[in-house]
Amino acid sequence: MKSIDRRSVLLAGLGAAGSGLLAACSDDVSGKPSLLSPSGSRVARTEKERTSTGTVRRLQLTAAPAMLDLGGGTMAKSWAFSGQAPGKEIRVSAGDTLAAVLSNHLPGGTTTSVHWHGIALRGDMDGVPPVTQTAVRAGSDFTYRFIADTPGTYFLHPHVGVQLDRGLYAPLIVEDPKEPLSYDEEWVVVLDDWLDGVTGTPDEAFAELRHGMGGMDMSGSGDASPPSGSAGSSGHDMGDMDGMDMGGPGMDGTAASPSSSSGHGMSMRFMLMGATSRLLGGDAGDVKYPYHLVNGRVPADPAVYSGKPGRRVRLRIINAGGDTAYRVALGGHKLTITHTDGFPVGHQQTDALLIGMGERYDVLVTLGDGVFPLVALAEGKNAAGMALVRTGSGSTPKPTVRPAELDGRIVTASQLRAADEVRLDTKRADRVHRIELTGSMDKYDWAVNGKRYDMADPTADPLLVEEGQRVRFDFVNTTDMWHPMHLHGHTYQLGSTGPRKDTAIVLPRKKVSVVFDADNPGQWMLHCHNAYHGEAGMMALVAYGA
Helix, strand or coil: CCCCCHHHHHHHHHHCCCCHHHHHHHCCCCCCCCECCCCCHHHHHHHHHCCCCCCEEEEEEEEEEEEEEEECCEEEEEEEECCECCCCCEEEECCEEEEEEEEECCCCCCCECCEEECCCCCHHHCCCCCCCCCCECCCCEEEEEEEECCCEEEEEECCCCCHHHCECCEEEEEECCCCCCCCCEEEEEEEEEECECCCECHHHHHHHHCCCHHHECCCCCCCCCCCCCCCCCCCCCCHHHCCCCCCCCCCCCCCCCCCCCCCCCECCCCECCCCEECCCCEECCCECCCEEEECCECCCCCCEEECCCCCEEEEEEEECCCCCCEEEEECCCCEEEEEECCEEEEEEEECEEEECCCCEEEEEEECCCCEEEEEEEECCCCEEEEEEEECCCCCCCCCCCCCHHHHCCEECHHHCCECHHHCCCCCCCCEEEEEEEECCCCCCCCEECCECCCCCCCCCCCEEECCCCEEEEEEEECCCECEEEEECCCCEEECCCCCEECEEEECCCCEEEEEEECCCCCEEEEEECCHHHHHHCCEEEEEEEC
């Protein structure tokens, strides 16, 4: 399969129109509402109002093919920033201006971009083709320049196709010059589910998934109907097929040879069957991954954090995965949650935490004496990633270790409260949008309000807001799968007192209400941060009126 994908072709074609597409967003044509341009004067005005230190941090990001060493003799041919995954950690101080040059050296004419996940930045720097910019063509550069004025734990990744599920991501830490927390050291922990260059590519996985369950060969006869008494076509918990390996990578972390279908349906090389989780409300994920990585390493040859007993360490945990929620625990230790998605919360002590794709959690831990496993259990998938904390002598835990803390108290976002200094004041919403999450595994037709997002008509059916409004989104999950819903350019609050976040898990058949202030004019994506659900169409445009 050539590396270029359908979205790269489309975005390159849209890019041929230059800035005309972006400028046209404010034109009232064909009965569409008049929308604020992502590069208009109100966007520039808002940027000037941000608190700035005047310091410019310059950065080079080169997206290119790379042979990545995942540890334990496992090599993966992928794409990465400057030859490593995760990419080099980026640190700035709140109020600094980040000036990052993206150089696209990807093969086959592939376009790309960089999205600064979680940052409330100026709209034309958000990195979302074709909405906020034209896609960066192969062989070209693009400079992102914006003020990062909110402290927190963030990361960066492309916003083109399913490139997120390759190695194109890196942590971005915005430090608080008036940091209120007391601790001795920091450790940034990046979690990822990995298949690229091992069992195939994310584009090949999506090509299979988009056929849905209806296009899969379940019996060798080409009959893709679910067995009697199963969960049916709305999900893919296949009853007595629980845990079944359909020929792809093994759940023990070994890579199996891809199978081929003996019937008329497609083989199930990438689709995961029977992954279920009580914490996630049932179906845990779509995709089989041969490895789960912590800071780019497999459990058999883990990343190691070396420290001293009694030291207080701040862990900044980032889930950069494409399809996997992780249950995270540090063996022999309690975790104190202090932040989620960059914003402080009332401190809570826990044994483990649940982190969906796109979410970030900061925790404090006081290190014991010895060798301890940090385990990221792939929720519902019977697999895990692992890193080690070494503060003294002791034997190395086995890659399959499961600390007792994983079955202890588990905190999710719904149990947290925003810290007083960041909690939104209580007032009536000026605008309410019902955001129905729709679709099924049968057709893989994931959508928002029953409409798949159309890259060829990106401003169709926008969710309109006006600057200065208090906005409420009611996420109503009508599907049998969970969805981590991510809003660009803003942070919302869960309910009236919940945490401030930009990504929140919406469980199957449940409703989650969030509120935010429309204080960052532009055009912003709202989407499921499962890379494959988003690419299938579970996206919408949140747009400010002109």
